[in-house]
Amino acid sequence: MSEAVKTQPTIGDRLVHKAFPPISRHTLALYCGASGDHNPIHVDLDFAKAAGYPDVFTHGMLVMAYLGQALTDAVPPPRLRSFSTRFVAITQLGARLTCEGHVSEFVEHDGEPCAKLALTTKDENGDLKLSGEALIAL
Amino acid sequence: MIDPSIIGRSLSPVTAHVEPGRLRYFRETLGETNPVYVDAGAAQASGYAATPVPPTYLFCLEMMDAEQAFEFITVIGVDIGRLLHGEQRFTYRAPVVVGDTLLFEPRIVSAADKKGGAMTLVGIETKVTNQNGTHVADCARTVVVLNPKTA
Numbered sequence: 001m002s003e004a005v006k007t008q009p010t011i012g013d014r015l016v017h018k019a020f021p022p023i024s025r026h027t028l029a030l031y032c033g034a035s036g037d038h039n040p041i042h043v044d045l046d047f048a049k050a051a052g053y054p055d056v057f058t059h060g061m062l063v064m065a066y067l068g069q070a071l072t073d074a075v076p077p078p079r080l081r082s083f084s085t086r087f088v089a090i091t092q093l094g095a096r097l098t099c100e101g102h103v104s105e106f107v108e109h110d111g112e113p114c115a116k117l118a119l120t121t122k123d124e125n126g127d128l129k130l131s132g133e134a135l136i137a138l
Numbered sequence: 139m140i141d142p143s144i145i146g147r148s149l150s151p152v153t154a155h156v157e158p159g160r161l162r163y164f165r166e167t168l169g170e171t172n173p174v175y176v177d178a179g180a181a182q183a184s185g186y187a188a189t190p191v192p193p194t195y196l197f198c199l200e201m202m203d204a205e206q207a208f209e210f211i212t213v214i215g216v217d218i219g220r221l222l223h224g225e226q227r228f229t230y231r232a233p234v235v236v237g238d239t240l241l242f243e244p245r246i247v248s249a250a251d252k253k254g255g256a257m258t259l260v261g262i263e264t265k266v267t268n269q270n271g272t273h274v275a276d277c278a279r280t281v282v283v284l285n286p287k288t289a
Contacts, residue, residue, distance in 0.1 A: 021169070030167040034160075036202030039218055051219030060223035065168050068193035077174055078185055083193050084227035107268055 008138070009103045016101030016117065023058050023095050031062045033074045037077035043064060058091035063130055067121050070099035075136050076119075081109060085119070085132035096124040101134065140214050140249050140258045140283065149210055149262070152242040154203035156191060161236060162264040164195060181235070186237040196228060196266060196277055200242040210246065214260055216283050224259060224280035232274040242277075251285075258283040 009015060023042075032043050037059055040047040048056045064085050071083065091097070104118040119132035170192060173180035181189045191199075201207045211218055219227060234240065248261035259280050266275040 027167065030163075034164040034167040035198040036200075036204075036207060037198070038207065039221075041219055047219065061194055061226065062168075064226060065192065069168060069170055069172070072172055072174070072193060076184060077190060077193075078166070078233070080193060081228055082227065082229045086225045087223050093154075133192045 011103050011104060011105070013103045015103060016070050016074045016099060016119065018066075018073055019096065020066050021096070023062075023091065023093060023097070025093065026060070027057060028058060028093075032107060033060055035059065035061060035065075041049075047098055055093055057093065057094065058120070060085075060087040060091075060130075063087075063091050063097065063121055064132075065131055067099045067119055067132060071101060071117070071119065071134055074101070075134070079137045081112075081114060081135040081137055083132070083134045085130045088128050088131050091123065091129045094101045095129070097121050097129065098123075104133075106138075107135070109135060109137075139261065140216075140251075142249060144213055144246050144260075145249055147213065149213065149244040149246070150205065152200050152204045152244075154199040154240045154242060156199065156234060156236050156238045156240065158189070158236050161189070161191060161195070164198060165192070168192075178236075186233055186235055186252060186277045188237055191234050191236075193228060193230075194226075196234065196242075196275055197226065197279075198242075200244070200277070201239060204242075210260070210262060210281070213246070214249070214258075214283065219283045219288075220277065222282040222284065224282040225278075226280075227276075227278040229276040229278075230274075231276070232268070232272050234266075234268070234274050238274075240274070241267050243267075247278075256285055256287075258285060270271070 013064035103119040105116040246262040264277040
């Protein structure tokens, strides 16, 4: 459990920060099976090329799963009320992703004091891949 | 581009089982080591009845146990190679743990052309209830359909 959320955080605090290993074809193949998302565009190079892409690319939900992992490393899972992302750009093979989350706002949700976290996932070039938000009970 | 009459249409409900072996495969794929998700004792110490699922796993359960994982593609009538995931949201209302049986009830809630018809955004919302009838979560996704250029 994170010390950061046991005490009252302040706006701008970076509660979430985690880096992940490069995304390999093997990771995409495993995630295809593990997630039930069998869309061939993520694992079959011939299919991806026929659809107009230079190569296979990462499942958006794999990137969101990494962001979720970074989030629950920092925030006790029972406190998570909502988690959302916008998939800003395709995440290429080999990308080394870093996930971050900063406290953006304090709100009341269903009578419960909560903090909003502004979340991002960027690759090794600093390019934004996912932009998201989480609501956590304080 | 897409028939607006699909808005409001329900897709086939999906009954999904939170199985420990499949969940372990998901965790190992992602390198998940958080004790809450790995160790049933740690999960119970955090107040869970059993090992909970990570935040995005609901999306996987719905696809894994669907008879047609891409039913919505048939309904909206596009090729799978023209789809991208635009947005995803989860609202958590009650814990989901190993051993649960969940009912997913997806519904198409919106369909709108963007960028002069170059793309269509389709919204799908899914209510999730467990074996006790408890409303445990809501999932919402926006799918981006890249439309072929009309010459």
